Amino acid sequence: MPKIVDPESRRAEVADALFRLAVREGLHRVSLRTVAAEAGLNVGSVRHYFDGQAELMRFAMRTVIDRVSARLTEKVEALGDVGGLSAAERRAARTELLAELLPLDDVRRAEVTVFLEFAVASRTDERLADLAREAASGTRALVRRVLAALDLDDPDTEVRRLTALIDGLSLNGVLHPDLWSPAAALSALRAHLDALDQS
Secondary structure (H helix, E strand, C coil): CCCCCCHHHHHHHHHHHHHHHHHHHCHHHCCHHHHHHHHCCCHHHHHHHCCCHHHHHHHHHHHHHHHHHHHHHHHHHHHCCHHHCCHHHHHHHHHHHHHCCCCCCHHHHHHHHHHHHHHHHHCCCHHHHHHHHHHHHHHHHHHHHHHCCCCCCCHHHHHHHHHHHHHHHHHHHHHCCCCCCHHHHHHHHHHHHHHHHHC
8 A cells, every 4th residue: 555645744844854955055055856865755756746946945935934934923922912011021022032033043043044045045036036025024024013012213213223133143143153152142132122122
C-alpha cells in the first residue's frame, strides 16, 4: 500500500530544508535539486509540490511571513487588554512584541537570515517584490500598533525611526553576531522604548 503524504506537511518540510540551506550557504545556493537533497527527497518529489524554482521561493518567503505573523498574533491575543497593565508591564509587552523581529535565538536568527536573503533577492527579482513589500509594511504596521498607546508628538517619524532601529539591529545581529549579541540588541531596543515612554 503506498504511503500517504500530507501535501501541506511535505511543502512545510521542503520550506524548512530551503531555510536551512539559505542560512548555511545563502539563497544563491538554493535550487530544486539542493533543496531536495537537504530534505532527503528526490527532485521529482519536490517538483510534485512546486512547479519550479520561482514557486518554491515564493512559498518559502510566504512561509517566513506567515510564521512570524502567526507568532505575533498569538502574542498580541495573549496580551489582551493592555489598559489594565502597569506602565512597566506595558513597556515589557512592547519590547517582547518587537523582539520577535530580532535574531535573538536560533529560530528567529534563521527567520531573519532567510528574510534578509529574500529581501536582497527581491531587489532584482520582481516575483518576490510584492512579498518583500508586504513584510516591510507588516513591520511598520506592528510598530505603529505598538506605539499607538504613547502620546507622541510625531508618531509617523517615530514609526520610521523605530522600524529603522529594528532593521538595523536585525541586519547587524545576523552579519555581526560577535558585535551585536542578542542581549545587546534587546538592550538597545528596550532603551529606545523606555526613552519614548519618558518623552
